[in-house]
Amino acid sequence: MPANKAPRGSLINDPAARAIFFQILVLGGVLLLGWYLVSNVMENLARQNIATGFSFLDREASFAIGESMIAYSPANSYSQALLVGFLNTIKVAVLGIILATVLGTIIGIARLSSNFLVAKLASAYVEVIRNIPVLLQLFFWYAVIGESLPGPREALNPLPGVFLSNRGMRVPALGDDPIWVWVGVAFLVAVVAVWFVARWARKRQEATGQQFHTVLASIGILVALPLLAWLLGGAPTALDIPALQGFNFRGGTSVSPEFAALLLGLVVYTASFIAEIVRSGIRSVNWGQTEAASALGLHRGTVLRLVVLPQALRIIVPPTTSQYLNLTKNSSLAVAIGYPDLVSVANTTLNQTGQAIEAVSIMMAVYLTISLGISLFMNWYNKRIALVER
Amino acid sequence: MKTKIIAAIGTALAIAFGGGAASAGPTLNAVKQKGFVQCGVNTGLPGFSNPDSQGNWTGLDVDVCRAVAAAIFGDAKAVRFTPLSAQQRFTALQSGEIDILSRNTTWTLTRDTSLGLNFAPTTFYDGQGFMVPKALGVKSATELNGATVCVQPGTTTELNLADYFRAKGMQFNPVVIESFDEVNAAFFAGRCDVYTTDASGMASIRSTLAANPDDYIILPELISKEPLGPAVRHGDDEFFDIVKWAVYASIEAEEKGISSANVDEMVKSQDPTVQRLLGSNPGMGQALGLDEKWAYNIVKLVGNYGEIFERNVGVKTSLKLERGPNGLWTNGGLMYAPPIR
Numbered sequence: 001m002p003a004n005k006a007p008r009g010s011l012i013n014d015p016a017a018r019a020i021f022f023q024i025l026v027l028g029g030v031l032l033l034g035w036y037l038v039s040n041v042m043e044n045l046a047r048q049n050i051a052t053g054f055s056f057l058d059r060e061a062s063f064a065i066g067e068s069m070i071a072y073s074p075a076n077s078y079s080q081a082l083l084v085g086f087l088n089t090i091k092v093a094v095l096g097i098i099l100a101t102v103l104g105t106i107i108g109i110a111r112l113s114s115n116f117l118v119a120k121l122a123s124a125y126v127e128v129i130r131n132i133p134v135l136l137q138l139f140f141w142y143a144v145i146g147e148s149l150p151g152p153r154e155a156l157n158p159l160p161g162v163f164l165s166n167r168g169m170r171v172p173a174l175g176d177d178p179i180w181v182w183v184g185v186a187f188l189v190a191v192v193a194v195w196f197v198a199r200w201a202r203k204r205q206e207a208t209g210q211q212f213h214t215v216l217a218s219i220g221i222l223v224a225l226p227l228l229a230w231l232l233g234g235a236p237t238a239l240d241i242p243a244l245q246g247f248n249f250r251g252g253t254s255v256s257p258e259f260a261a262l263l264l265g266l267v268v269y270t271a272s273f274i275a276e277i278v279r280s281g282i283r284s285v286n287w288g289q290t291e292a293a294s295a296l297g298l299h300r301g302t303v304l305r306l307v308v309l310p311q312a313l314r315i316i317v318p319p320t321t322s323q324y325l326n327l328t329k330n331s332s333l334a335v336a337i338g339y340p341d342l343v344s345v346a347n348t349t350l351n352q353t354g355q356a357i358e359a360v361s362i363m364m365a366v367y368l369t370i371s372l373g374i375s376l377f378m379n380w381y382n383k384r385i386a387l388v389e390r
Numbered sequence: 391m392k393t394k395i396i397a398a399i400g401t402a403l404a405i406a407f408g409g410g411a412a413s414a415g416p417t418l419n420a421v422k423q424k425g426f427v428q429c430g431v432n433t434g435l436p437g438f439s440n441p442d443s444q445g446n447w448t449g450l451d452v453d454v455c456r457a458v459a460a461a462i463f464g465d466a467k468a469v470r471f472t473p474l475s476a477q478q479r480f481t482a483l484q485s486g487e488i489d490i491l492s493r494n495t496t497w498t499l500t501r502d503t504s505l506g507l508n509f510a511p512t513t514f515y516d517g518q519g520f521m522v523p524k525a526l527g528v529k530s531a532t533e534l535n536g537a538t539v540c541v542q543p544g545t546t547t548e549l550n551l552a553d554y555f556r557a558k559g560m561q562f563n564p565v566v567i568e569s570f571d572e573v574n575a576a577f578f579a580g581r582c583d584v585y586t587t588d589a590s591g592m593a594s595i596r597s598t599l600a601a602n603p604d605d606y607i608i609l610p611e612l613i614s615k616e617p618l619g620p621a622v623r624h625g626d627d628e629f630f631d632i633v634k635w636a637v638y639a640s641i642e643a644e645e646k647g648i649s650s651a652n653v654d655e656m657v658k659s660q661d662p663t664v665q666r667l668l669g670s671n672p673g674m675g676q677a678l679g680l681d682e683k684w685a686y687n688i689v690k691l692v693g694n695y696g697e698i699f700e701r702n703v704g705v706k707t708s709l710k711l712e713r714g715p716n717g718l719w720t721n722g723g724l725m726y727a728p729p730i731r
Contacts, residue, residue: 049624050504065564066566139572146576246535246536336572348566354480354501
């Protein structure tokens with residue numbers, strides 16, 4: 001670092017130069033430590049003749065995975081197996097985040113209810129659930145599902161075609177017909193149309209003051225377009241109905257007990273935290289705001305939507321982001337109750353290949369990526385809803 | 391579980407920070423210096439490694455470690471045990487946290503090579519089997535198409551299961567649960583049609599955990615070879631030799647009819663093979679870098695292979711296992727020690 005050997009007296013007393021000097025020193029130290037660790041690892045592994053590198057990813061995994069969103073068989077590679085685990089993690093995280101937000105918001109608002117019973121029940125929920133470790137809750141839900149439901153041969157049949165047993169829930173699936181793809185497309189088109197209608201209605205209200213029944217119109221569009229596509233396609237009614245065959249049900253789609261227990265556990269647990277965040281967010285908005293809005297003649301729903309929530313969300317969004325991250329990371333507890341998430345698959349990979357450092361790095365990199373993705377999205381959303389102060 | 395991953399990271403860190411001492415240098419010197427053998431065992435598998443009510447470890451895998459300690463120190467108690475999960479075991483050995491891995495570990499080619507292990511002789515020949523509720527009416531593993539199978543992860547069991555169904559062109563749905571207690575609970579709650587693990591373990595699970603053991607049957611097929619034995623790190627031949635011959639000495643002792651009860655008599659034997667084994671005719675101990683009494687100590691303090699087997703897993707224990715393939719070769723089994731000369 002020749003810059004630091006410059007003439008005495010001038011640079012050495014310059015705070016900026018000193019700051020840069022120490023930063024370079026620290027950075028250099030960190031890099032040196034990192035280099036030492038990596039080279040030490042490589043040397044130790046090489047001396048013990050332990051395989052290193054990521055070439056194992058292309059080898060045949062030869063273990064089976066219980067549930068998968070994509071085609072997978074033991075003949076596929078380790079990378080495909082890890083992808084299956086990754087998608088399973090994403091599935092439970094996304095559904096968990098959505099459901100925990102809904103449940104948490106309901107309970108948070110319920111705690112503020114003027115109804116004594118509702119408010120106390122919500123308080124009890126929060127205090128009980130958030131004070132029990134989530135792993136125990138997962139064991140609890142898994143045991144409840146496993147012990148309380150009958151075997152597949154005595155499955156409960158609450159609705160025609162729906163079977164509940166300790167193997168999970170089986171529901172009829174849509175038959176194999178190309179028209180279902182077009183129904184899906186029609187639904188997407190409807191979503192876009194709804195967005196435009198809402199925008200048009202808002203502009204018109206701003207311009208003329210006339211209100212438009214956006215909600216009713218949206219529901220109409222969302223139902224009508226896919227229905228139209230279905231009718232045009234000849235209105236196929238064939239369903240893939242599950243039936244008991246051999247050991248288990250075949251056909252239809254299923255929700256496994258492991259997935260149900262994990263989702264339930266994570267949602268119930270995280271919702272208790274989100275409820276508190278929602279409550280604190282709403283409480284942070286001065287009661288005077290609500291009164292003023294009511295005095296202007298807005299009804300209660302509109303007060304909440306237009307006056308309270310925009311201010312409350314500023315408080316709610318940042319800590320909720322942390323809860324989303326917690327939920328995603330807690331989903332790795334799936335391994336305890338047998339849901340094949342990323343950690344479960346990576347654990348098996350680790351054990352079959354013996355390449356602990358590589359497998360653990362993959363897990364860490366994936367969770368880091370998911371978490372940073374959630375953070376980025378939530379930061380973007382937070383900026384969007386932030387009050388514009390003039 | 392999270393703790394397992396933390397442990398895996400911990401051992402990974404141990405590899406990262408640990409200098410050469412843990413991995414390279416002669417293990418025997420390190421072991422002699424600290425005064426005990428650090429032995430990795432199962433967290434709890436009756437008959438193989440299980441702490442008793444006083445916290446003393448017992449079992450066949452445990453006795454293998456005791457035999458090594460007896461050979462090195464003349465003291466079967468000079469062992470410390472590290473209970474390990476299936477996930478942790480290899481990293482623990484690789485990183486030098488333990489000296490011997492004696493944890494019902496199946497000897498396979500990849501483990502012997504790319505994992506950097508050396509397997510000492512097999513101490514228990516096992517095979518993987520299936521257990522089903524009698525009510526299903528299944529008589530053979532070939533009827534299991536479409537079944538849901540409970541299995542523990544991180545073992546060869548998981549791979550054998552997939553291989554077997556693929557080879558037979560059958561479908562199955564695995565339920566993979568890491569915790570031993572949870573996977574048992576899931577099976578007995580009816581989550582799965584089939585439970586698969588090593589046949590030796592299955593008998594004890596059925597007898598100890600089933601509400602009524604007669605409601606479950608173990609199918610006749612064994613779908614894999616599971617030679618279980620102790621493993622050490624690659625690259626330290628001296629220590630590998632000691633572990634290897636400690637096992638062979640116990641087998642040889644049984645073949646020669648030397649037991650912990652009569653070993654003091656047998657020292658005076660006129661049979662030259664017995665004399666060489668027990669050190670009354672010296673040379674073998676020196677070749678291994680041990681005391682000449684190494685094999686005497688194994689037999690005196692731990693017992694011969696037959697005693698170890700009968701004490702831990704034999705017909706008089708809760709596992710009620712016959713010798714079968716684990717008998718001496720002279721009795722039609724697979725236990726065969728090369729000449730000690």
